[in-house]
Amino acid sequence: MSKKTLYRKTFTRMLVLILLGILFKNSPVPFFEPSQIRFGSVLGRIGIATFVATLIYLNFDFYKRLGAAILILLLYYAALFLIPVPGYGAGDLSFEGNLVGWFDRTFLPGILKQEIFDELGLLTQISALCLTIFGTLAGEILGKAWLDIKKIKYLAVAGVIGVVLGLIWDLHFPINKHLWSSSFIMLTSGLSFLTLLLFYVVIDVWKIRKWAFVFQVIGLNSLTIYFAYSFIDFRFTSQKLFAGLYAPLGEEWHPVFQAFGALLLVWLFLYILYRLKIFVKV
Numbered sequence: 371m372s373k374k375t376l377y378r379k380t381f382t383r384m385l386v387l388i389l390l391g392i393l394f395k396n397s398p399v400p401f402f403e404p405s406q407i408r409f410g411s412v413l414g415r416i417g418i419a420t421f422v423a424t425l426i427y428l429n430f431d432f433y434k435r436l437g438a439a440i441l442i443l444l445l446y447y448a449a450l451f452l453i454p455v456p457g458y459g460a461g462d463l464s465f466e467g468n469l470v471g472w473f474d475r476t477f478l479p480g481i482l483k484q485e486i487f488d489e490l491g492l493l494t495q496i497s498a499l500c501l502t503i504f505g506t507l508a509g510e511i512l513g514k515a516w517l518d519i520k521k522i523k524y525l526a527v528a529g530v531i532g533v534v535l536g537l538i539w540d541l542h543f544p545i546n547k548h549l550w551s552s553s554f555i556m557l558t559s560g561l562s563f564l565t566l567l568l569f570y571v572v573i574d575v576w577k578i579r580k581w582a583f584v585f586q587v588i589g590l591n592s593l594t595i596y597f598a599y600s601f602i603d604f605r606f607t608s609q610k611l612f613a614g615l616y617a618p619l620g621e622e623w624h625p626v627f628q629a630f631g632a633l634l635l636v637w638l639f640l641y642i643l644y645r646l647k648i649f650v651k652v
Contacts, residue, residue: 373428380424386652387417390593394600407480410490413596418495423502432510439503443552446497447543450551463549470494470549487548494550504532504559508566518575525567532560587637587644594650595640604632604639611635 371379391411393399400406426435450469454460458467465471465487474482474491482488511524536545536557545553572578588595608631616627643649 376424376428380421383652384417384421388414390597390652391415391417394597397600405480408483408488409478409480410474410483410488412490415490415495415498419499419502422499423506426503427506432507435503435506439500442500442503443497443555446493447539447552449493450543450549463544463546465548468549489548489550497550497552497555500555501559501562504528504562508563512566512570522567522571522575525563525570529560529563529567532556532563534560536560584637587640590649591640591643593652594643595636598639599636602639604635605629608632608635 388411391413392407392409394413395408395411426438430438450463451461453469455462455467455469455472458464458472462468465484468487470491470493471482471487473493474488475486478488478491482491507528508525511521511528514521533556536553536555536559539551539553539556543551543553545551545557547554569582573582605628608628612627612631613624616624619627
């Protein structure tokens with residue numbers, strides 16, 4: 371595909387994911403009360419990050435993308451510690467006084483998840499983008515015509531460096547998911563590289579693959595089940611079908627087995643779609 375085509379496809383995908391995210395977070399959506407709509411969402415974040423990362427990937431090489439991600443994290447770090455928040459000053463990372471919350475309260479329309487703060491708001495999108503940029507680096511490593519041992523070495527080094535830098539950065543900029551802090555991004559990126567390394571070795575190098583089928587069924591329809599679990603009451607169906615089996619057990623165990631039954635129903639639902647070759651994607 372040409373760059374123009376890829377730009378258009380990822381831009382359209384971003385818009386669709388943003389709209390689906392709004393639907394997911396607000397159903398039923400208060401269309402006539404836009405001030406009561408929450409605009410931040412996981413799906414929207416994925417869409418925006420993928421679109422921006424695509425622009426960066428198609429126009430910059432490996433090391434420039436790495437440099438861009440590091441620069442973004444450093445600028446995000448500097449912004450939270452150097453830009454003063456009215457009434458709180460600079461460097462306040464408290465729930466009420468941090469720059470992220472103030473920015474969202476000031477510029478993000480609708481409601482925020484925690485009323486004064488939204489972890490999926492505007493500013494945190496900047497640091498979260500770096501996870502996707504690091505993902506393009508991992509993909510490029512796997513796509514190289516290298517020997518397996520060289521790919522393993524690169525993934526391992528990237529993973530260890532990410533974890534170590536995240537832990538060191540945590541000494542001053544705490545690992546915090548709500549803030550999507552730079553230390554959090556480095557730590558989770560490092561762990562992602564190491565997890566990818568583990569699956570690469572087991573599945574592609576050792577070719578031990580049958581065990582992964584259960585996850586393949588889920589992964590091929592991840593968006594489907596993300597939505598279906600909100601609109602289909604699998605727990606209710608689980609209770610109807612399996613309550614007689616776990617009734618003799620103590621009541622404190624009933625929710626556990628009800629949830630386990632719901633998980634089983636979810637997987638069977640996805641397996642049926644898999645067998646019918648129905649895959650929903652954006």
